[in-house]
Amino acid sequence: MKQNIHPEYRKVVFMDSNSGFKFMSGSTMSSTETIEWEDGQSYPLIKVEVTSDTHPFYTGRQKFGDRGGRAERFMKKYNMKKSDNK
Numbered sequence: 727m728k729q730n731i732h733p734e735y736r737k738v739v740f741m742d743s744n745s746g747f748k749f750m751s752g753s754t755m756s757s758t759e760t761i762e763w764e765d766g767q768s769y770p771l772i773k774v775e776v777t778s779d780t781h782p783f784y785t786g787r788q789k790f791g792d793r794g795g796r797a798e799r800f801m802k803k804y805n806m807k808k809s810d811n812k
Contacts, residue, residue, distance in 0.1 A: 738770045739763060740777065747779035 733754040739761050741748045750763060757770040801807070 736770070738772050740772050740774055742777040742779050743773050743775055744780045745777075747777055749777070 734756075735752055735754055737750055738753045738755060738757070739748055739750050740753075741761075748761075750769065753772070755770070755772050757772050759771040759773075760768045761771040762768050
């Protein structure tokens, strides 16, 4: 293996920006932000938007704001009425 070409592999803390859920893992990512972990040591903090805590596939439920009613907004925007045969 060539020397001095690989990024440094270290422990980092990932934080879900939607729920505040945090977990520690190994990564080559770096960050200027740090956080003190449960063991009293400071680790780089990587903020992510989706983790297993908020992803609907893993949780079985939707936690994000729902943009429902798209058909109703379309109908209102173009001044259309629902047909009675549905």
